[in-house]
Amino acid sequence: MALDDDNNRKVGQKAADRSEVDVSRHLGDATDPGRRRFLKNTGLAGMAAVVGTSIPFHENLPLGFVPAAHAQGDVLVGKDGLTLLNDRPVNAETPPEFLDDPITPTNRHFIRNNGLLPDDMDPASWTLTVDGLVDNSMELTIADLKSQFEVVTMALTIECGGNGRAFFDPPAKGNQWTYGAVACSEWTGVRLKDVLEKAGVQSNVVYTAHYGADSHLSGDPEKLPISRGVPIDKAMTDNILIAFEMNGEALHPMNGAPLRLVVPGWPGSCSQKWLRRIELRDQVHDGPKMTGTSYRVPGYPVAAGDEVPKEAFEIIERMPVKSLVTFPANAADIGLSTEVRGHAWSGDRTIDSVEISIDFGATWMKAELDDPANSGAWQNFRANVSLPVAGYYEIWARATDSDGEAQPHAIDWNPKGYLNNTMHRVGVRAS
Ligand SMILES: Nc1nc2c(c(=O)[nH]1)N[C@H]1C(S)=C(S)[C@@H](COP(=O)(O)O)O[C@H]1N2
Numbered sequence: 361m362a363l364d365d366d367n368n369r370k371v372g373q374k375a376a377d378r379s380e381v382d383v384s385r386h387l388g389d390a391t392d393p394g395r396r397r398f399l400k401n402t403g404l405a406g407m408a409a410v411v412g413t414s415i416p417f418h419e420n421l422p423l424g425f426v427p428a429a430h431a432q433g434d435v436l437v438g439k440d441g442l443t444l445l446n447d448r449p450v451n452a453e454t455p456p457e458f459l460d461d462p463i464t465p466t467n468r469h470f471i472r473n474n475g476l477l478p479d480d481m482d483p484a485s486w487t488l489t490v491d492g493l494v495d496n497s498m499e500l501t502i503a504d505l506k507s508q509f510e511v512v513t514m515a516l517t518i519e520c521g522g523n524g525r526a527f528f529d530p531p532a533k534g535n536q537w538t539y540g541a542v543a544c545s546e547w548t549g550v551r552l553k554d555v556l557e558k559a560g561v562q563s564n565v566v567y568t569a570h571y572g573a574d575s576h577l578s579g580d581p582e583k584l585p586i587s588r589g590v591p592i593d594k595a596m597t598d599n600i601l602i603a604f605e606m607n608g609e610a611l612h613p614m615n616g617a618p619l620r621l622v623v624p625g626w627p628g629s630c631s632q633k634w635l636r637r638i639e640l641r642d643q644v645h646d647g648p649k650m651t652g653t654s655y656r657v658p659g660y661p662v663a664a665g666d667e668v669p670k671e672a673f674e675i676i677e678r679m680p681v682k683s684l685v686t687f688p689a690n691a692a693d694i695g696l697s698t699e700v701r702g703h704a705w706s707g708d709r710t711i712d713s714v715e716i717s718i719d720f721g722a723t724w725m726k727a728e729l730d731d732p733a734n735s736g737a738w739q740n741f742r743a744n745v746s747l748p749v750a751g752y753y754e755i756w757a758r759a760t761d762s763d764g765e766a767q768p769h770a771i772d773w774n775p776k777g778y779l780n781n782t783m784h785r786v787g788v789r790a791s
């Protein structure tokens with residue numbers, strides 16, 4: 361960025377005014393909705409991200425104008441083939457066939473936002489505060505993180521707790537994710553554990569609390585869109601990163617630039633984006649989306665559509681065993697012999713086997729299964745499949761994890777539509 365820190369802060373302030381006050385009050389119907397939507401959802405930092413550089417004369421840009429080079433109201437810049445589920449906040453998933461790479465490229469990583477992007481995502485002036493029940497509170501720049509801690513690169517799976525919600529009946533409110541709120545990119549950063557150890561975790565700590573710089577949809581600066589945490593034992597495992605690079609480059613603005621947590625194997629919501637602060641607490645965190653029915657499921661099976669009392673909800677911890685077929689694509693026309701490919705994962709565990717069926721589950725064949733690149737990465741599988749005669753087939757995949765748990769045909773319904781790990785079915789026409 362060409363602007364110095366000071367200037368950037370000023371810029372951030374202006375952009376906030378623009379998106380939260382001026383735009384909503386004064387634009388009226390004079391500009392097309394796509395443009396208003398664009399401004400409201402991205403702000404100045406988003407515009408800069410879109411054009412790939414800073415905008416020196418941004419203060420002269422009339423309110424409601426977006427850079428002419430990108431006047432589509434496109435909130436998926438730098439993404440490829442994602443399906444937009446919601447544009448305020450931005451939520452977009454990746455069709456399975458676009459998740460075929462062993463490591464998910466940045467342009468194929470899904471986006472799940474609860475609020476609006478921060479206006480200032482400048483890595484040079486970014487700081488991370490570590491405080492609460494620690495011996496030494498710390499305020500670290502990204503340069504400090506790089507110089508004071510071991511920098512590591514790991515492939516880590518992030519899956520939204522609501523992935524698969526679209527298949528709940530009766531339907532569950534929220535983004536109607538089908539399959540593609542999951543990804544496994546390569547993240548570079550420092551271990552959360554190393555940072556917490558340096559801060560000195562006090563003996564009464566039970567939980568972390570994560571805070572990001574994104575703003576609440578209401579525009580109320582007192583409100584946070586989301587602030588979650590994990591038990592301290594989980595926080596001290598060595599595959600949780602405070603990441604400043606994604607696939608060897610700066611983080612994508614929508615994926616938490618310039619700094620985020622990556623907590624593999626637990627609901628994606630634990631992986632705070634635009635990370636500004638980690639606080640250690642002597643009680644379970646109670647930030648927005650930690651309590652009530654958010655990222656919680658009933659502690660016992662309930663019938664579909666049942667009312668569940670609030671006390672019965674428990675915080676989701678590890679994500680269940682699951683797999684995804686990424687080739688062939690659903691509804692593809694294929695030959696009688698084909699390779700089948702995909703990924704499998706299970707929170708805090710590894711995958712022991714993936715089986716494929718082409719006859720609606722009557723018989724299963726074992727797929728070839730790779731080891732994970734490292735702990736917390738999904739595992740890639742492939743199988744050569746021969747179909748006996750021309751016709752319609754379904755390719756089903758079923759993963760079994762290191763604890764012997766296998767993917768089910770159906771899961772217990774829950775009110776918010778979390779944890780759907782039913783088998784993936786891909787329909788194909790073979791000839
Ligand atoms: N600050 C912040 N962090 C956040 C969120 C958010 O809205 N704000 N969404 C969370 C949720 S619910 C998920 S599933 C993941 C998604 O990460 P991604 O958008 O990079 O795919 O980010 C998590 N971290």
Ligand SMILES: [Mo]
Nearest residue numbers: 520521628629
């Ligand atoms: Mo999520």
